[in-house]
Amino acid sequence: MSKLILKDKTEIEISTHYGDTFVTVIDNFAKLDELKDKLTDANTLVMTLQNESNEETVTGLKLQGITTTFIKNELGAITQIQALLMFRAMDKVEQVEATLTGRIDALSNMLVELMNSDEEGEGNE
Numbered sequence: 001m002s003k004l005i006l007k008d009k010t011e012i013e014i015s016t017h018y019g020d021t022f023v024t025v026i027d028n029f030a031k032l033d034e035l036k037d038k039l040t041d042a043n044t045l046v047m048t049l050q051n052e053s054n055e056e057t058v059t060g061l062k063l064q065g066i067t068t069t070f071i072k073n074e075l076g077a078i079t080q081i082q083a084l085l086m087f088r089a090m091d092k093v094e095q096v097e098a099t100l101t102g103r104i105d106a107l108s109n110m111l112v113e114l115m116n117s118d119e120e121g122e123g124n125e
Contacts (some may be wrong), residue, residue: 002051004058004085006043012085017049020061020087025071025080032068032081039063039085042102061087 002014004022012035016023026032047058064086071080 002049005048005050006038007046008038008043010038010043014049015082020089022085022087024083024085026083027080029081032083035083036066039066044087045102060090062090064088 002017004012004014004017004024006012012022012024014022014024024035026035041062044061044063045059047061049056049058067084067086069082069084070078071082073079
């Protein structure tokens with residue numbers, strides 16, 4: 001079975017994929033909500049598609065939508081949820097914006113760390 005690995009190392013089991021659409025099967029609504037929370041633009045900017053034979057980096061995609069289908073047993077009870085994760089290629093402006101946002105976030109984090117270390121240094125004097 002294949003896996004789609006997000007930037008934050010979240011692994012999503014993929015039953016199949018075609019083009020920029022990935023199909024996964026989920027056990028319950030809580031896991032579906034958790035999956036939706038993980039599929040942010042920042043987290044899907046660089047993904048890895050991994051299967052038994054190789055690993056492929058997938059970049060420049062943005063989540064366009066999620067379509068769900070319910071898998072029911074013979075009594076009509078929902079046993080699983082099939083989710084189609086549909087992505088689209090980001091245009092150049094979106095790619096530049098995502099790159100700049102990531103770099104600004106990294107610089108902001110570095111500044112906070114520097115300010116905190118300066119405050120700790122002043123407190124020790």
